Amino acid sequence: MKNLTIIFLFLTSVVFSQDEVPNVTLNDLNGEGFDVRSFSEDGQLTVISLWATWCVPCLKELDAINDVYPDWQEETGVQLVAISIDDARTQKRVRPLINGKGWPYKILLDENHDFKRAIGAASVPLTLLVKNNKVLYRHSGYSPGAEDELYEKIKEYSK
């Protein structure tokens, strides 16, 4: 407990800044490295979704967004980056799965959970809405209809 007290005392003397997208570089399916911060750098509104091939709510969410994605893009110019946290057990399923489902998203691989840890995600799915690397909205878990709430936020910040 004493340790914690020291930490909290130290923290009170420093101001917390806004939530930022962490500086982590991840590979895409073609082995090319991308800094996760590069997507929303120049004011591009971006949804970052942490998912896995074995996570049913994740697949439901990304399927649900897929149904309306062309409309979202047309109306707000938003883009979606789907970061898979699949490790060696299931990572080879990512490519056939996204093709089988016909998802148009940019896919990145967080095989050893560097991004998941840096963003403090206890579980997936985790959905972030970001712009200029500031996290504007954050939601964990998925139930049907959550995509509508996300879209309300997208519209709000696209203006």
Next chain:
Amino acid sequence: MRKYTLALVVVIISSVALNAQDFGTFNGGFESNAQWLQDDKDLGFYAPDDQFRANNYFFLNYNVGKFTAGIQYEAYLPTPLLGYDPTLEGNGIANYFVNYKHENLDITAGYFYEQFGSGLILRSWEDRQLGINTALRGVKVKFDPTDYLNLTGVYGQQRVGFELSEGTVQGLDVNLNVGELLGVEKLFVEVGGSYVGRYQENDGNTKVPTTLNAYAGRVDFIYENFFANFEAVHKDPDVLVNDNTITNKAHTYKGSAMLLNLGYAKSGLGVNASFRRLENFSFYSDRYAEGNEYNQQRINYVPALTKQHDYLLSNIYVYNPQSRLIILDFQQQAGEMGSQVDFYYTFPRGKFLGGKYGTKLSANFSYWGGLDATFEPSTDSYSSEFLGAGNRYFRELTVEVKKKWTKNFSGIYYYTNTIIDKGIVDASLLGEKDIKANIGVVEHTLKLGGGKSVRLELQHLWTKQDKENWAGTLLEYNFSPRFGVYVNDAWNYGGEETHYYNVGGSYTKGRSRLAVNYGRQRGGLICVGGVCRYVPENTGFTINFSTSF
């Protein structure tokens, strides 16, 4: 010791903060998983003395310019959750690190995570649900001299609870993007090589090697819609250990692993096939930890290459990889070999079987068996065939159809046929008895508008062996995307007539999530990400809370 460490971290953080123009940013998180165990006479479960238990994790990272520093404080109060390694008792700063990252250089001192290739030769990682944290404490350097070449070096000791392993691990990983080097656009070819060594004292027993080296090579290949990769690992000869004791008179045995993936993917269709062969492929940072039930001190990651199931009843008969070499009078095995194939297809909208919204089909087939080997326990020897059929451990076929019927109504239809060696399920001897099971699941979701929805799962497991038939159901109601409740029951009506019921709910607000549950936990292997831990049957309340800032 921990106090000094903490002081050091605070000093480093403060000095970095003071020297910088920019005062930097903090981020962190807190996760608590607690249980309050209750006596349950019908189940035959009596709560242990520490009825209330909690695993708590608090982490804080501070970033300023090119530097990041962080700590993770863990508290298992008063004892870890049931089924976790009991040596985790207590609390303290479990991990800390300082990282410097600039252009092509990335240096970490303190505790770090790393993976070489697919993890077959080295993976240090964390999984809180499994109670795994195999972070290394030492130094990691990543250096990318050019776009097409990257190098990683690691040196350190693995974390074991709040202590460190006796063994020291060192490793080097090199990746070369050949396609980029040659300027070929359509073709992606990357080759990689790794070395990992473990050093551990042998206490004067010269028959036991102090340094154990392993080498890996791999190649990744993508051309248009085709992709393939191959990885092979060789491990130098080492002694065999069973239950903390060196067996087989300190003879040494080499180990190997081979993994091949082949795939094809285009819009609407994806196929992937994996083949793997493991022989005497245990790799621990402490040789005496081989085969420990809490997965502590594993240097590498050898997951089960099977379908990861999503439903209560399909998670009863789950495969667990068999990588060990065991030459004892009563137990003999040399490794495993097998394959799995995944298939994904979408029937397009408006076309045959596609309907208005399209229909998604996926299937998985997997087969795993022992190596074809003969054993001579009297001379501590064995021989194995490279290919050839050993005992079947596991065979499974799953077919899954996802169909959106209307704008608000969708279904999932799931069928699994499994044959599993009973020894895999209850960790008894292999090759004695098979369990054959069929599992069917029907799931429907109805959207009620305004974020409200209701979901119903009906499940059934048919088997004449083991505990015979099961029926299962789950009903979930979401009041909004932030608040939902559920009730479920897995009923073993064919055998012990036991109900494993649960009721609970979750509430999410911004960056925080709270979930509560009351019910019965089915005993057995709980597998996450292909790694399993044994959880005893129990009854009680659980509370999970997580937040980040």
